[in-house]
Amino acid sequence: MYRHLFEHGGYAELPAGKVVCVGRNYAEHIAELNNETPDEPLLFMKGSNALVSFSDTLFIPTNALCHNEIELAFLIAQPITCASVEQAHAAIAGVGLALDLTLRDKQSELRAKGLPWERAKAFDGSCPVSAFIPSEQLDLQRDMNFSFWVNDELRQQGCSSQMIWSWSSLIAHISTIFSLYPGDVVLTGTPKGVGPLNPGDKLKASLNDILFCSAQVQQEESR
Numbered sequence: 481m482y483r484h485l486f487e488h489g490g491y492a493e494l495p496a497g498k499v500v501c502v503g504r505n506y507a508e509h510i511a512e513l514n515n516e517t518p519d520e521p522l523l524f525m526k527g528s529n530a531l532v533s534f535s536d537t538l539f540i541p542t543n544a545l546c547h548n549e550i551e552l553a554f555l556i557a558q559p560i561t562c563a564s565v566e567q568a569h570a571a572i573a574g575v576g577l578a579l580d581l582t583l584r585d586k587q588s589e590l591r592a593k594g595l596p597w598e599r600a601k602a603f604d605g606s607c608p609v610s611a612f613i614p615s616e617q618l619d620l621q622r623d624m625n626f627s628f629w630v631n632d633e634l635r636q637q638g639c640s641s642q643m644i645w646s647w648s649s650l651i652a653h654i655s656t657i658f659s660l661y662p663g664d665v666v667l668t669g670t671p672k673g674v675g676p677l678n679p680g681d682k683l684k685a686s687l688n689d690i691l692f693c694s695a696q697v698q699q700e701e702s703r
């Protein structure tokens with residue numbers, strides 16, 4: 481069973497909550513998928529069933545085109561509703577990395593029909609999460625740089641400064657729509673470089689060269 485983990489600090493005394501995700505928050509990723517830039521943050525959610533540890537083995541569904549989307553992840557420490565940017569900062573327990581695993585073929589099919597994305601985005605295990613760097617060990621005002629490799633080839637690289645909406649303004653905005661509670665996680669969008677994952681792929685990711693995680697992809701057995 482998944483539990484939030486702090487880097488070098490043991491498990492967080494926080495429940496595994498919901499995951500609120502932000503789509504289309506990096507201009508070059510919008511361009512690579514030929515999407516329109518939204519007028520306001522594009523939000524969707526994954527349940528706690530989606531959370532798994534970004535370590536050892538990651539399972540992807542059979543007979544599906546599963547894409548990587550590496551993202552900065554923010555762990556919420558206290559309840560916030562209609563928060564200011566300052567309150568959003570104060571509510572952060574830690575920062576980590578997460579994969580928003582996406583069944584791209586299914587997502588395209590659902591979008592074409594004008595239907596919700598949950599089948600493509602919120603399946604079991606669709607949100608592998610690293611350990612979190614405690615917020616007091618980071619300068620949250622500074623840029624956060626992150627990278628993602630597949631089989632030792634750099635596939636995605638991003639920086640918080642490249643976001644269309646900053647992470648703090650996103651969390652404040654989200655809290656006006658969905659109250660956030662301790663143990664919830666907010667994903668803040670992915671940079672360009674999404675692509676397919678295949679059984680046997682070896683994955684690595686890093687944040688500010690101080691947090692590192694790795695895993696190997698395996699295809700799940702049919703249910």
